Amino acid sequence: MRLLLASGHSVTIFDNLSHSKRSAVAEAATFVEGDLADRDLIQTTLRNGSFDGVMHFAALIEAGESMVKPEIFFRNNTASTLTLLEAMLATGQKRLVFSSTAACYGEPEKTPILEDAKLEPTNAYGESKLLVEHILRWMNKIHGMRYASLRYFNVAGAIEGYGEAHEPESHIIPLILDVALGRRKNIKIFGQDYPTKDGTCVRDYVHIRDLADAHLLALKALTDEAKPSRMIYNIGTGTGFTVREVIEAARRVTGKAIEVEECDRRPGDPAVLVAGSDRIRAELGWNPQHGALDEIITSAWEWHQKRYS
Numbered sequence: 627m628r629l630l631l632a633s634g635h636s637v638t639i640f641d642n643l644s645h646s647k648r649s650a651v652a653e654a655a656t657f658v659e660g661d662l663a664d665r666d667l668i669q670t671t672l673r674n675g676s677f678d679g680v681m682h683f684a685a686l687i688e689a690g691e692s693m694v695k696p697e698i699f700f701r702n703n704t705a706s707t708l709t710l711l712e713a714m715l716a717t718g719q720k721r722l723v724f725s726s727t728a729a730c731y732g733e734p735e736k737t738p739i740l741e742d743a744k745l746e747p748t749n750a751y752g753e754s755k756l757l758v759e760h761i762l763r764w765m766n767k768i769h770g771m772r773y774a775s776l777r778y779f780n781v782a783g784a785i786e787g788y789g790e791a792h793e794p795e796s797h798i799i800p801l802i803l804d805v806a807l808g809r810r811k812n813i814k815i816f817g818q819d820y821p822t823k824d825g826t827c828v829r830d831y832v833h834i835r836d837l838a839d840a841h842l843l844a845l846k847a848l849t850d851e852a853k854p855s856r857m858i859y860n861i862g863t864g865t866g867f868t869v870r871e872v873i874e875a876a877r878r879v880t881g882k883a884i885e886v887e888e889c890d891r892r893p894g895d896p897a898v899l900v901a902g903s904d905r906i907r908a909e910l911g912w913n914p915q916h917g918a919l920d921e922i923i924t925s926a927w928e929w930h931q932k933r934y935s
């Protein structure tokens with residue numbers, strides 16, 4: 627939102643969370659409180675403005691939870707997105723930036739993963755997003771909807787007052803930083819027998835600021851009729867780190883010991899997810915600047931300490 631405002635856009639946020647309302651007021655964006663299942667309200671909102679495009683971020687995102695309650699992922703992530711798409715069609719809005727995920731790939735045959743790799747999610751979260759990608763392909767083919775599907779790898783880090791917190795927390799970096807702050811006793815390592823260099827899962831951590839840049843570039847490309855009407859891009863740095871390496875980096879950054887507990891694998895976790903992101907670099911000029919793990923964790927640590935002090 628901040629980058630959009632800084633680059634001269636006006637922004638309307640449609641969200642059911644009141645914290646968005648507060649940040650919208652602070653940031654001079656318009657805020658509409660509503661639910662993605664409410665087609666009428668989305669249509670009214672779209673009719674009330676003149677929009678270059680829609681960016682759709684809202685979703686349940688915890689891969690682990692999706693293996694316990696898959697139905698809420700298909701309802702919330704897939705069905706509600708279809709409602710949004712219907713509202714967009716009804717109001718003639720045909721540009722969408724969609725938050726997709728590396729979880730669409732499942733267990734990759736080789737890494738870095740390219741966008742045309744096989745798509746076989748190992749968790750219901752990835753499937754709920756992949757189903758949207760399938761729907762978008764038909765919306766493009768039949769209705770001429772222009773879209774960019776950004777397959778996020780592991781987004782982390784903080785930027786100018788915005789950081790990572792989930793309720794309940796399940797993501798690795800905020801959990802590790804909770805341990806560093808003394809808010810949790812230890813960090814659980816889910817699985818030590820993966821086929822990786824130290825037996826723990828490898829992920830590609832991408833800074834939230836670089837992710838935001840990718841969104842701006844995607845929106846710009848959607849408004850350029852010379853660009854393809856259907857774009858699918860990986861958003862990752864191309865470098866993977868094991869869970870143990872992330873913990874080690876957090877020890878370096880925070881100066882804290884950070885106790886670990888070795889636990890069983892978490893169902894649905896692929897061993898390695900590392901992005902090949904040449905396509906978005908070549909086609910949109912994306913150039914991530916903040917990919918170093920220590921920089922990501924340093925920004926997250928600064929934010930985390932302020933939030934909980």
Ligand SMILES: O=c1ccn([C@@H]2O[C@H](COP(=O)(O)OP(=O)(O)O[C@H]3O[C@H](CO)[C@@H](O)[C@H](O)[C@H]3O)[C@@H](O)[C@H]2O)c(=O)[nH]1
Binds near residue numbers: 726817
């Ligand atoms: O207490 C924990 C939490 C996580 N992990 C591991 O750390 C890695 C990262 O886990 P997490 O931070 O939960 O992220 P992912 O499950 O990799 O999923 C994230 O990354 C995906 C893309 O890769 C996004 O699409 C998802 O929305 C986002 O939740 C995984 O190997 C987990 O098994 C642990 O070992 N202990």
